[in-house]
Amino acid sequence: MQGWLDDQYQAHLGAPIVPAGYRHGRAGRLEDDCRVDCWVRLDNECLKAVCFEVFGSLEAVRMAGWLGHQLTGAPIARAEAVTGRWLAESLAVSAVAKTQALVIEDALRSALAAEEVKGGGC
């Protein structure tokens, strides 16, 4: 099982330990076999931190980790330009994972549009 996910992508998976200051969005449903949550922390016009939680295939997990790595430190405008199609094509994923790429896109958009989480734990 070792090596199923690059360490640099692993760092962008899972919920933040302290969610305060993050914006949290979610998309997809368990019943539809894919649920993705996105957490972003903004700093001026940039994404200071980006992480995803994924209930989906290994391809979906890898896509989300890769995207989190790509977007960390990037301008918000770049995140707003992300589409599921671009994501799927960038990583040449399977047909099934293309649908999950759309869920990742939706979760990212939902997070970008959300209010900051105020205080408290996860």
Next chain:
Amino acid sequence: MSAPYFDYAATTPLDPRVAEVMADYQRPGEPVANPSSIHPAGLEAHRCVEEADAAVRHALGLDSHRLVWTSGATEADNLAILGTASALRARGSARHRLLLPATEHSAVLAAAKAAEQYGMKAQTLAVRADGRVCPDSLDAALDETVALVSIALVNNETGVIQDVGSIAEKVHAAGALLHVDAAQAAGRLHDPALFSSADLLVVSAHKFYGPKGIGALCYRPAVRLDAMIHGGGQQQGLRSGTLPVPLIAGMAEAFRHPDSPSEGERQRALWQQLRRRMAALEGVVLNSREDGSPHILNVAFAGVHGEALRGLLANCMVGFGSACSSREGPSHVLRAMGRPDALAHASVRFSLGRFTTAEAVEEIAETVAEAVQALRAVSPVWRELQAGASIESVYSVTTPLNLA
């Protein structure tokens, strides 16, 4: 060291004693005669088949039944269902319904569907959340139009043992026949009453340390069966084709060595050991019963995506649903038990046997735990469960789930 093998329900390793017997019939350059031949070597082969026939029936406590050799359990199930259906139609019987639990093996479900060509109508029986047939469902369905009730004594995915004694009473009171698929039970369960109540009983060699490619249908002499395979008229015309003597001898040898009660207890202890290891992960749903067959433990991991789990466990020799239909979606057995697709898909069947060790249990438990924890660490569903949401509410399940 080879990876631990936990897929005994799919197929078992050959027992060395079986391999030795089979080797005697497969020496290079030495012919094993056709048992239909009337020369001395043929008669010797015929004698071997006759002895094996008696040995298998005796091992099952079915000395007064008859036996027909088949290529395995699938063919035997087909012969039991389609052969009965064809014979009933030929006699103009008014019995035209087949009853079977929704959790049956695909060999039975598909054969029952195919029996429509003989005017039969298949009806599935509901099962409870624990996998046992719902008695009310059987009571409501049984009447004088029922021809045959098919049931697996031990379910191949969950290890759940059906209450065949009680079911047989009802089936026979209604004048119907009882067909029992004992592929997972033979050699493991020791109560002769479990087998003797069957009018038709199916067994397979490779599910119990014998060779692949041989099985049998045992049936009461009063049961009328039509042949499904036609040819030279072997086996009283019920199943034509040259008999594979080495396989038959191997199957008989396997059945001469059933699991002893102490071996059953040893496997039960391993089952409990594995269950404890899985339970320690929390959020693990038990799809098996405590009183099920000791060789199968089926659990579902809440908060874990099924396909991702299969990906991480790709090198593990465990089962995901039935090996006979592993290319399909979530297990039809677990769905029939009320498990939602997401939970059914995240289920793993561990099946063990006489060569399984406690060390192997630890090894597989460690591997599975690592995969489950890795996926839960990134799962929003698991986070919600950890925050206090119940599995039932997150997965929209209406029936309470039994946690490991």
